[in-house]
Amino acid sequence: MTFANKLHFGRVSSYIIIGPFLIFSVHCVLIHAYTSTNNGAAVDEMRVPNSPKSVAIIGAGAAGLATARVFARATEGTDCVIRVFEKHEKKDNRDRGSSNGKDDERIFGIGGVWHYEGSPPMSSNQKKNKPMYKYLRTNLPREIMGFRERPWGNVKRNDWRVEDSLMPSFGDPDDYSYPTHEEVHSYLSDYARHFNLTQKISFGCEIKSLQIVNQDDEWSPIRLEWSCTENESCSHEEGVFNIVCVANGHYAKPAPLTIIAKDDQSPAFKGTIMYAVEYDDPQAFEGKVVLCVGARASGSDLAREISQYASAVYLSDSTLDPLLGDDIPRSHGNVTVMPRTEVVTDEYIKFNGSSKESIVKGIDTIILCNGYDYDFPFINDGSMLGDDWSCVTGERRVAPLYEQLWHARYPSLAFVGLPHSVLPFPLFELQAEAIAAQFGLLPTLDNRMKAAIKDANGGGPNVPGRVQDTHFLGGFQWDYCRKMSCLAGNYDDRMEGYLSLNKAIYDHAGKERKSMFPGASDFYRKTRYERDDNLNSFGVVYSDVALEETNIIAND
Numbered sequence: 001m002t003f004a005n006k007l008h009f010g011r012v013s014s015y016i017i018i019g020p021f022l023i024f025s026v027h028c029v030l031i032h033a034y035t036s037t038n039n040g041a042a043v044d045e046m047r048v049p050n051s052p053k054s055v056a057i058i059g060a061g062a063a064g065l066a067t068a069r070v071f072a073r074a075t076e077g078t079d080c081v082i083r084v085f086e087k088h089e090k091k092d093n094r095d096r097g098s099s100n101g102k103d104d105e106r107i108f109g110i111g112g113v114w115h116y117e118g119s120p121p122m123s124s125n126q127k128k129n130k131p132m133y134k135y136l137r138t139n140l141p142r143e144i145m146g147f148r149e150r151p152w153g154n155v156k157r158n159d160w161r162v163e164d165s166l167m168p169s170f171g172d173p174d175d176y177s178y179p180t181h182e183e184v185h186s187y188l189s190d191y192a193r194h195f196n197l198t199q200k201i202s203f204g205c206e207i208k209s210l211q212i213v214n215q216d217d218e219w220s221p222i223r224l225e226w227s228c229t230e231n232e233s234c235s236h237e238e239g240v241f242n243i244v245c246v247a248n249g250h251y252a253k254p255a256p257l258t259i260i261a262k263d264d265q266s267p268a269f270k271g272t273i274m275y276a277v278e279y280d281d282p283q284a285f286e287g288k289v290v291l292c293v294g295a296r297a298s299g300s301d302l303a304r305e306i307s308q309y310a311s312a313v314y315l316s317d318s319t320l321d322p323l324l325g326d327d328i329p330r331s332h333g334n335v336t337v338m339p340r341t342e343v344v345t346d347e348y349i350k351f352n353g354s355s356k357e358s359i360v361k362g363i364d365t366i367i368l369c370n371g372y373d374y375d376f377p378f379i380n381d382g383s384m385l386g387d388d389w390s391c392v393t394g395e396r397r398v399a400p401l402y403e404q405l406w407h408a409r410y411p412s413l414a415f416v417g418l419p420h421s422v423l424p425f426p427l428f429e430l431q432a433e434a435i436a437a438q439f440g441l442l443p444t445l446d447n448r449m450k451a452a453i454k455d456a457n458g459g460g461p462n463v464p465g466r467v468q469d470t471h472f473l474g475g476f477q478w479d480y481c482r483k484m485s486c487l488a489g490n491y492d493d494r495m496e497g498y499l500s501l502n503k504a505i506y507d508h509a510g511k512e513r514k515s516m517f518p519g520a521s522d523f524y525r526k527t528r529y530e531r532d533d534n535l536n537s538f539g540v541v542y543s544d545v546a547l548e549e550t551n552i553i554a555n556d
Contacts, residue, residue: 051078052242052439056224058378060086060201061112062188063247063417063428066147069195070432083241084197085226086110087206106182107189109203113251114185119280131251131298131372132181133280135305137522139297139513140423141177142187143531143538144505146170147429148498150191153177154541157533160494178525204229210376212384212410213240218445219412224378243439245432246376247416251277253375256394257293257368268345271364276302279367285310290365291349292316293341295518299369303519307335314360315519316341316351323353335519374398374418385410388449390456397470400452402442403483404471405431408452411442422477423506430481433488478503497536505529505538512545 055071057064068084075082090109108115113132120126138145146152146169154173159165170190171183179187192198205226214220225238254275276298282305290310292299295317303315313335320339323329330337339358343350344366351358373393379385386409390399398418400408407413414435417428442448459465461476473480481499485491512524523544530539 050440051075051080053079054081054239054241055083055243055245056222056239056241057082057084057245057247058207058224059112059247059249060084060088060110060192060203061247061249062114062425063249063432064112064245065110065188065192065197066425066428067245067247067416067432067435068197068200069147069149069191070429070436072195072197072200074433074436082200083239084201085205085207085224086201086203088115088203089229090198090201090203105189106185107192107198110192110198110201111185111188112249114181114188116181116185128278128280129252131277135282136181136301137178137525138181138184139178139301139509139525141505141509141527141529142171142179142183143177143529144423144502144509145179145184145425146187147191147425149429150187150194152187154528154530155533156531156535173530174528176525177527177529202226202228207378209380210244210378210383210413212413215384215386218410219440220410222410222413243412243414243435245414245416245435247428248376250374250418250420251372253373253393254368255371255373255396257370269366270346271366273366273368276367276369277372282306282309285365287311288365289363290314290367291341291360291363292367292369292519294369294371295319295337296369296371299367300518301522302367302369303335304522307333307519310334312336312362313519314338314349314363317518320352323351323355323358325355327353327355328357330517332517332520335517337518371396385413395470396468397456399456399470400449401455402448402452403434403487404455404480405434405484406438406442406448408448409445411438411448418471419473419477419480421472421474423502426502427477427481427484430484430488433490434484437488498533501531501533501536501538505531508538508540512543515545 052075057067064084064086068082071080071082086109088109090107113130116132117130118134119128142153143155146155149167151157151167151169153169153171153175155169157167159167170187205228207224207226209225211223212220213223221240221242222244223238223240224244225236227236254277279302285306286309288310289312290306291314292303292306293316295315299315303313307313311334315335315337316339317337318340320337322339338360339352341349342352348359348361349363351360373396374391376391379389379391383389385407388400388409390397398415401415401418402408402411404419405414405416407415416431416435417424419427456470458470459467460469460472462469462472478499482491482496485495509524509527512527516522516524527543527545528541530541532538
């Protein structure tokens with residue numbers, strides 16, 4: 001069904017705005033009082049908010065760029081040095097023609113995972129090691145993906161710095177709301193240019209080590225060592241910084257899977273086993289029978305793409321009930337959704353259950369879509385982070401962290417962007433603002449450590465929890481964003497309206513996405529939204545998805 005030229009508005013009602021605003025305004029006051037009077041010093045000796053002399057940011061992806069912009073704004077007029085370390089070399093394609101005949105304004109070297117490089121040549125014997133693939137289109141609309149200071153898409157938002165002025169919005173308002181990876185990269189390149197961030201980036205510089213300078217000082221400076229490829233005259237350097245923000249992403253190291261492993265730990269299967277990070281072009285699976293293990297966003301999208309060329313695709317979802325008795329798995333076209341993968345042999349693959357349908361023969365390719373581990377190759381025993389530092393393969397947990405952001409023992413070290421299942425860019429921005437505002441503050445070491453231990457052992461917000469869900473937020477992300485805003489000192493009715501509108505559009509987009517059969521056609525990506533922050537409302541300009549209700553209301 002198509003709702004062409006039909007517009008449905010949703011508005012976050014005033015009582016929905018005012019309720020959380022009043023609650024979190026009180027919460028902000030409590031946070032301010034707590035960080036001001038409980039930082040382990042007498043009031044007259046207490047640290048006061050001050051501008052750092054030097055800030056290092058590891059990575060020039062979305063999180064790194066947002067952090068650089070926030071610190072540039074927060075330290076304006078001071079002599080603070082902000083340096084972003086990016087291991088990729090810079091290549092500005094602004095004046096080169098793109099394949100669609102338009103100028104390609106992307107800056108190759110920034111953008112992190114959004115810097116798509118394609119697959120290595122077959123002759124190189126190298127494997128693709130970045131998760132971006134040829135035909136990827138986001139599963140979040142650009143109207144909520146953009147940073148607050150640089151709206152993206154069909155957005156109306158007043159510029160609070162200029163009276164009666166709208167913030168310029170990036171992109172064609174008539175385009176689909178779900179951008180391609182090239183369009184995301186273009187947005188990030190524009191963001192970097194708009195705020196003059198490229199001059200702060202050291203391209204071709206890879207961090208090799210990180211070390212706390214003074215273990216007796218909880219706000220100790222941090223020493224970094226790096227190697228450079230951009231400039232042969234600086235092959236190896238080191239420097240000391242007041243704040244180090246790690247923003248190197250978490251989509252580089254595929255998480256291991258116990259039932260299926262890569263390095264000959266499952267020798268019985270003689271077909272191809274690959275990680276999702278190695279995937280690029282669905283045409284490579286022409287005529288094959290493929291199993292995608294993991295049915296979240298990437299697994300479902302890969303199954304959908306591959307099904308256009310493969311003979312059959314199976315999508316293994318560990319959350320499904322076992323196949324019992326005469327149970328038959330759900331299917332759509334040549335995509336079949338199966339429960340958890342349990343046994344892999346060269347003759348068959350056994351899924352959870354006792355039904356005859358739980359055994360499938362003829363699968364020749366397995367793609368592991370079970371997520372990624374956090375990885376910080378520059379942190380080791382020499383980093384002096386204390387015996388309680390933990391980042392174990394398979395756990396997907398970084399500890400000890402205060403508020404999933406600061407190293408609890410040494411908060412001059414922060415990790416931007418660890419929470420997952422979130423609206424990433426706005427969350428990065430709020431985390432960075434909290435880091436800038438809380439330099440030299442935060443609660444006492446004892447209180448930070450207690451909170452960090454509780455978080456690390458809590459298994460995430462769901463009950464019962466799992467260690468792998470420590471950094472999962474999902475629907476809990478909005479209160480987390482409010483808390484970051486409180487710590488940043490910028491929580492007010494405008495911020496509440498912004499977050500509530502993000503949530504409303506996020507929920508609507510999620511409902512459209514989840515109404516689709518996993519791995520089937522992705523009609524929801526043709527939806528076009530319009531957003532008006534000044535009226536605190538949004539509209540669906542066009543949608544191919546028929547939802548039950550026609551009125552879009554933002555419910556808390």
